[in-house]
Amino acid sequence: MIYLDNAATTKLKKSALEAMLPLFTENYANPSAVYLAAGKARRVVEGARDTFAKGLNCRREEIFFTSGGTESDNWALFGAAEAMSRKGRHIITQQTEHHAVLNVCKALGKKGFEVTYLGVNSDGLLDPEDVKRALRPDTILVSVMYANNETGVLQKIDEIGEICKKNRTLFHTDAVQAFGHTEIDLEKSHIDLLSASAHKIGGPKGIGLLYKNLDTELPPYIFGGGQEMGLRSGTENVPGIAGFAAAFENRGDAKAVSELRKYMTDRLFKEISGCVLNGREEGRIPGTLNVSVEGVAGESVLMRLSSLGICASTGSACTSRSGEPSHVLKAMGFDDRRCNSSLRFSLNEENTKAEIDETIEALKDIVNDFRGMIN
Numbered sequence: 001m002i003y004l005d006n007a008a009t010t011k012l013k014k015s016a017l018e019a020m021l022p023l024f025t026e027n028y029a030n031p032s033a034v035y036l037a038a039g040k041a042r043r044v045v046e047g048a049r050d051t052f053a054k055g056l057n058c059r060r061e062e063i064f065f066t067s068g069g070t071e072s073d074n075w076a077l078f079g080a081a082e083a084m085s086r087k088g089r090h091i092i093t094q095q096t097e098h099h100a101v102l103n104v105c106k107a108l109g110k111k112g113f114e115v116t117y118l119g120v121n122s123d124g125l126l127d128p129e130d131v132k133r134a135l136r137p138d139t140i141l142v143s144v145m146y147a148n149n150e151t152g153v154l155q156k157i158d159e160i161g162e163i164c165k166k167n168r169t170l171f172h173t174d175a176v177q178a179f180g181h182t183e184i185d186l187e188k189s190h191i192d193l194l195s196a197s198a199h200k201i202g203g204p205k206g207i208g209l210l211y212k213n214l215d216t217e218l219p220p221y222i223f224g225g226g227q228e229m230g231l232r233s234g235t236e237n238v239p240g241i242a243g244f245a246a247a248f249e250n251r252g253d254a255k256a257v258s259e260l261r262k263y264m265t266d267r268l269f270k271e272i273s274g275c276v277l278n279g280r281e282e283g284r285i286p287g288t289l290n291v292s293v294e295g296v297a298g299e300s301v302l303m304r305l306s307s308l309g310i311c312a313s314t315g316s317a318c319t320s321r322s323g324e325p326s327h328v329l330k331a332m333g334f335d336d337r338r339c340n341s342s343l344r345f346s347l348n349e350e351n352t353k354a355e356i357d358e359t360i361e362a363l364k365d366i367v368n369d370f371r372g373m374i375n
């Protein structure tokens, strides 16, 4: 199998698996218990918290473990809306967000909040000036993703953070695609809330984190025994947390991944006519490449690739099943033809040049076949 769908999920890293295994079979104590083994489990959780705090330039008390990116997004948005509803009920986000943000905004819309969905340009970029213009006295939250899951384009997070800070408006970013793939400095970027997930960086599924700035008030989202400083109850997923931290500590060489992506892009453009890049070339995460191939249906190409054991995607895993054209590419102003001929290849440090070569050769054949059928 050639796996080029790392934006959907990743293979568990060996270091993550090794960190997890003993926590299932040997050191499986509940961190809240009083005996020696519980102390060990507690130290695993707190050690992981330190790892993330150091890697993100924040304090350990600002890291909360959750069940993943979706929960972190839900907690951040529902929580901020509830905490700030005395100040106002206006929220700003963008049209190209992941559905874990978009559908929460939709639900908040039904609860009496007003949501502004900002557009992006054909590069996939949100203009920070648009954020500034959309701010109102009753704006309580701005939520803009760090990097897009379909195109890999990084937003101008520092500038948006600066604008929010000046306006004293909370700033949340869904950083699931950027986290572990690009340097994130929470202090420098003036981020109040940040969502991240383990399974996009070689960690296990079902574990993620929410960073919450000490100055940011957020009510609990899950109530119970008071774990995670009383804000996120439930027995800690100790193996998951350990695997997440190990994956983060052993993150791959971003430069090598970026070079492999560039190599793939160059070959695609040189050897297959009618390719266009979706999302600007500069300022993107290392591994994600989204390209439209004129005159072919993305879905059909994927099926043929799949029959050869090559895994890619047309967009996010969540929309590709619905058959709807990607809301991200639509927001970039592309017509249905360009949206429906899109392919997303997301690489990581596990991929090799030989795999890319094999994929390009397969693509050339497939595209020629489909074009031949039309002509």
Ligand SMILES: *Cc1c(COP(=O)(O)O)cnc(C)c1O
Residues within 6 Å of the ligand: 007, 008, 067, 068, 069, 070, 071, 098, 100, 145, 147, 148, 149, 174, 175, 176, 177, 197, 198, 199, 200, 206, 207, 208
């Ligand atoms: C994958 C993803 C999520 C969801 O994360 P889970 O851990 O799978 O719940 C949210 N946002 C973005 C941008 C993603 O890519």
